[in-house]
Amino acid sequence: MTNRVDGPRLVTGAARYSGDHSVEGLVHGYLVLSTIANGTVRTMSADAALAAPGVLAIFTPFNPLRYAGPWAQGPGYYLYGPNRFPLQPGDREVRHHGQVIGLVIADTFEQARDAAALVEAAYDARRPNTSFADGIPDAVVPPPLTGPPVVDVLVPGFGSIDDALAASAVTVRASYSQRPEHHNPMEPHTAIAVWDDGRLTVYSGAQGPLLHAQEIAVAMEVEAAAVRVVSTHVGGAFGGKASTWPPAVLAAAAARQVRRPVKLALTREQLYSVTGHRPAVVQEVALGAARDGKLRAIKHDCVSTRSNVSSLYNGVSGYSLGVYCTPNVHAGTKVVTLDIPPATIMRAPGEEAGSFGLECAMDELAHELGLDPIALRLANDADRHLTGGLPYSSKHLAECLQVGAARFDWSRRKAEPRSVVAGEWLIGYGMAVGVYGANRYEMSMRVAFRRDGTVHVGAATADLGTGMRTVLSIVTAASLGVPLSRVVSWLGDTALSPDPMSIGAMAGAVGSAGSSSVAPAIRAAAEAATKALILRAIQDTRSPFHGLAPEDVRYRDGVLSANGQSVEFGRLLTLMDVDGVTATGTSAPDATPEHTMSSFAAHFCEVRVNRFTGETRVARMTSVVDAGTILNPATARSQIIGGVVWGLGQALLEGAEVEPATGRIANANFADYLIPTNADIPGIDVYFLNYPDTIFNPVGSRGLGEIGTVGSAAAVANAVFNATGIRVRDLPISPEKLL
Numbered sequence: 125m126t127n128r129v130d131g132p133r134l135v136t137g138a139a140r141y142s143g144d145h146s147v148e149g150l151v152h153g154y155l156v157l158s159t160i161a162n163g164t165v166r167t168m169s170a171d172a173a174l175a176a177p178g179v180l181a182i183f184t185p186f187n188p189l190r191y192a193g194p195w196a197q198g199p200g201y202y203l204y205g206p207n208r209f210p211l212q213p214g215d216r217e218v219r220h221h222g223q224v225i226g227l228v229i230a231d232t233f234e235q236a237r238d239a240a241a242l243v244e245a246a247y248d249a250r251r252p253n254t255s256f257a258d259g260i261p262d263a264v265v266p267p268p269l270t271g272p273p274v275v276d277v278l279v280p281g282f283g284s285i286d287d288a289l290a291a292s293a294v295t296v297r298a299s300y301s302q303r304p305e306h307h308n309p310m311e312p313h314t315a316i317a318v319w320d321d322g323r324l325t326v327y328s329g330a331q332g333p334l335l336h337a338q339e340i341a342v343a344m345e346v347e348a349a350a351v352r353v354v355s356t357h358v359g360g361a362f363g364g365k366a367s368t369w370p371p372a373v374l375a376a377a378a379a380r381q382v383r384r385p386v387k388l389a390l391t392r393e394q395l396y397s398v399t400g401h402r403p404a405v406v407q408e409v410a411l412g413a414a415r416d417g418k419l420r421a422i423k424h425d426c427v428s429t430r431s432n433v434s435s436l437y438n439g440v441s442g443y444s445l446g447v448y449c450t451p452n453v454h455a456g457t458k459v460v461t462l463d464i465p466p467a468t469i470m471r472a473p474g475e476e477a478g479s480f481g482l483e484c485a486m487d488e489l490a491h492e493l494g495l496d497p498i499a500l501r502l503a504n505d506a507d508r509h510l511t512g513g514l515p516y517s518s519k520h521l522a523e524c525l526q527v528g529a530a531r532f533d534w535s536r537r538k539a540e541p542r543s544v545v546a547g548e549w550l551i552g553y554g555m556a557v558g559v560y561g562a563n564r565y566e567m568s569m570r571v572a573f574r575r576d577g578t579v580h581v582g583a584a585t586a587d588l589g590t591g592m593r594t595v596l597s598i599v600t601a602a603s604l605g606v607p608l609s610r611v612v613s614w615l616g617d618t619a620l621s622p623d624p625m626s627i628g629a630m631a632g633a634v635g636s637a638g639s640s641s642v643a644p645a646i647r648a649a650a651e652a653a654t655k656a657l658i659l660r661a662i663q664d665t666r667s668p669f670h671g672l673a674p675e676d677v678r679y680r681d682g683v684l685s686a687n688g689q690s691v692e693f694g695r696l697l698t699l700m701d702v703d704g705v706t707a708t709g710t711s712a713p714d715a716t717p718e719h720t721m722s723s724f725a726a727h728f729c730e731v732r733v734n735r736f737t738g739e740t741r742v743a744r745m746t747s748v749v750d751a752g753t754i755l756n757p758a759t760a761r762s763q764i765i766g767g768v769v770w771g772l773g774q775a776l777l778e779g780a781e782v783e784p785a786t787g788r789i790a791n792a793n794f795a796d797y798l799i800p801t802n803a804d805i806p807g808i809d810v811y812f813l814n815y816p817d818t819i820f821n822p823v824g825s826r827g828l829g830e831i832g833t834v835g836s837a838a839a840v841a842n843a844v845f846n847a848t849g850i851r852v853r854d855l856p857i858s859p860e861k862l863l
């Protein structure tokens with residue numbers, strides 16, 4: 125168990141976030157946002173603002189920035205980002221409230237902000253289409269995103285999933301819904317752009333710095349190699365900084381035009397409309413089962429919002445294809461396109477809502493059948509995915525359930541809802557499971573032996589806050605048999621990339637793929653570096669191993685030895701007068717896997733619901749996780765706790781309020797958009813099974829950044845039902861719904 129190697133920097137304020145970098149000659153930008161959701165900007169008056177102190181330039185659709193766009197729509201790098209960018213020539217269309225319609229550049233932040241307030245816009249406004257509820261009857265099947273929007277698997281004889289449901293002895297059917305959820309990173313998107321002789325450096329938090337650099341380069345119409353992105357500390361992400369959003373592009377374009385370095389920081393309120401959110405979704409789940417609880421049919425349909433300025437929707441129903449064993453399944457997705465801010469991915473996108481629907485429905489089925497919810501899940505444990513039919517590489521969900529039940533003391537649960545009362549509190553237990561696909565990308569890493577006795581390891585991918593920098597150090601130390609204190613790890617700077625064109629490295633820290641992509645590449649790089657060191661040692665006349673065959677020299681724990689002589693690598697490099705020996709290693713997943721690879725979790729929750737106020741307090745949680753080999757228990761545990769906290773936020777607190785008439789997000793601030801605070805979070809007991817999955821990767825680890833979020837909201841909702849007898853199917857479970 126290793127604490128974060130960057131922990132002291134993070135907690136003493138030494139860590140530099142994007143906005144913390146100081147650059148000589150820096151000027152500041154401030155955005156002007158639209159106050160309508162649909163229409164055309166007829167005129168803008170910037171004269172008063174231009175005359176304000178310190179103002180250098182004001183960019184609007186009438187005085188546009190020069191950069192390339194609008195960008196390509198649809199799949200590709202821009203999948204998770206916006207498909208149009210603001211302040212380009214002739215683009216006066218407003219498609220959502222809070223859209224960027226102006227950028228003021230001034231000597232100081234305050235001058236830019238104050239001048240922005242003087243910019244006036246006149247619009248030809250149209251009635252915005254912002255009501256999700258009104259659009260649902262006309263929802264349409266969207267183009268595929270990551271998978272087909274409609275999937276049916278039926279046994280012969282059934283014409284549709286409804287036939288399979290009708291033939292089932294018992295059915296439950298319910299509709300579940302949730303509002304839009306918004307990313308709230310510690311540092312709202314901030315970029316500092318510095319041009320130097322045609323080359324651009326952008327300090328901007330990014331989950332994939334290489335991808336970010338590539339996207340900025342496309343917009344600036346320069347070679348990707350001319351753009352360096354520095355994202356040493358991301359400042360909070362989990363989807364919100366997976367793609368490029370306006371601040372980085374606008375700062376870069378403005379800096380080029382005003383010939384000064386530009387810093388552009390979003391305010392917390394601006395974050396809500398300028399960057400992406402998790403789309404609202406309504407889902408309908410129907411389960412058909414035999415009396416013994418064996419599932420016969422799962423019908424899972426969802427409708428998601430979709431912004432007219434981005435491609436992404438929340439296709440949550442596909443989740444049901446990979447959880448339980450059933451002969452018949454249907455997953456369908458539709459969308460309602462609205463004049464709302466762009467969407468993006470957010471921690472376990474699709475799985476979080478999909479698991480809420482499916483796991484609540486399973487709880488409803490268990491109640492209907494009079495079965496224990498754990499027994500129902502065990503009876504339907506799947507050994508393969510329902511589409512494709514590939515068996516799991518390593519699955520121990522049943523053990524997660526058993527171990528979790530014991531740790532949580534599940535046997536004390538009363539099956540009868542509303543039967544445990546302590547004073548003013550109703551007490552209930554709930555559980556749910558989660559499945560999240562194990563992803564990994566092709567990744568290249570660089571490892572260097574240095575003459576000062578340290579080992580350097582680096583890649584352009586980022587530590588979005590998960591502790592990847594620590595994992596990097598641990599895996600490097602273990603691969604080379606050197607103490608952790610001698611490993612220096614670098615992340616989050618495109619200048620570190622050994623292979624700028626590696627698509628996998630470009631994606632960066634997304635899809636819970638970071639550590640499992642990086643770790644095997646480090647092993648490969650460590651092996652290559654060791655070989656390179658030995659080669660150097662036998663070729664250099666100053667080396668005691670000069671002239672030997674490579675197989676005669678042995679590397680072990682930082683020491684080379686042959687013929688009874690042993691030399692530590694730092695001393696060897698000093699003897700040879702070499703600064704270091706560097707090698708790159710690459711590791712990629714199987715192109716044609718023969719298994720389905722996923723991480724699994726079982727969550728158990730105790731809630732206390734106040735009989736008089738309807739307030740729900742989560743009293744305790746246990747999460748048992750099967751995510752392969754755990755590379756570092758300390759940071760892994762933090763990831764699961766973090767994921768569970770997101771689930772609790774989703775269950776009890778979060779949701780944007782969009783005013784239908786204006787499209788304005790009414791609660792775009794920390795006072796009104798509620799996220800869990802420390803006082804909302806009880807002790808969370810996390811336990812890892814730790815079975816290596818070497819089919820997935822040579823290190824045996826699977827992702828665990830997102831699995832904590834999958835199923836945790838359902839565990840809370842199911843506990844609330846057990847406590848109160850009330851099924852709240854519309855998130856968040858706010859007090860008035862329990863009165």
Ligand code: MOS
Nearest residue numbers: 362363470471635
């Ligand atoms: Mo994750 S939503 O892939 O950061």
